[in-house]
Amino acid sequence: MPELPEVETTRRKIEPLLVGRILTRIEHDAPHKYTDTHKAEGRTVTGIGRRGKYLLLQLAAHEAATAGEHSEDLELLVHLGMTGGFRLEAGPHTRVTLHTDQGAIYFNDARRFGKVAVVRRGEYAAFPTLHNMGPEPLSEEFSEAEFVKAAASAGAVKPWLLSQKPVSGVGNIYADESLWTSQVHPAQTRLKPAEARRLYTAIREVMTAAVAAGGSTLGDGTYRQHDGEAGAFQVQHHAYARAGEPCERCGTPIAKTVLAQRGTHFCPRCQTLKPR
């Protein structure tokens, strides 16, 4: 479900619920999916960060009395996958329960594509996408010049965006929306500088607006915050899930195809594929 705007909204919502609490016990099944969670037990959550679509809960080191390997800085890493989210009550799809000194919080995830793991701070080798994560789209580190340069030699632009390398946090919805806004075909290779600059600007605009709206909640309502609140950005979608509806720029029906195994929505008139 969640791309950067949904993950960031989740981060903001759960931060006040978890910061300052002690993780007393972490309960879950499927140990091969949720790794080393016991290492977080007894530690205090001191802050919640985010990189791309990953949430990073900072865990305070133990007291000096337990020096040695136990004193290292740890992070509880959470990826929401397609259907993951936090809830205040357990449900049929609760996969991980974070017991704290002030009550429990539940990680629900119907499809189990989500991840929960405890790692040493910054040690992401077991998570290659996070390890190789590109710059945050709304940060100073996201350089237009570098983006334009890399795009000039890239393959099909949508899969390239989804790789998280040129920029972090862009998923299927916001890739389609950014490409529609910048009038670039999803399968276009080797972007011209003008195209890449339009795409760079579109990514920043779309992400800014989507974060402000609290993300997108689709028709099935799967993505919601722990309090049941829905996002509001879906009403601003121009391409995603609008197949057959008229393009808001030119009236041509929005097309839907499959690209890199992902449903892909675009305007066949505004976003033409140029041979290169």
Place this chain on the structure above:
DNA sequence: ATAAGCCCCTGTGGGC
């Protein structure tokens, strides 16, 4: 090194 394809899971909706 990069790209394409398959896989992991579960639920839901459409077509027949």
Place this chain on the structure above:
DNA sequence: TGCCCACAGGGGCTTA
């Protein structure tokens, strides 16, 4: 009504 297939906000692994 029931069944089967296709598809769903992601990403990791294997193979060319």
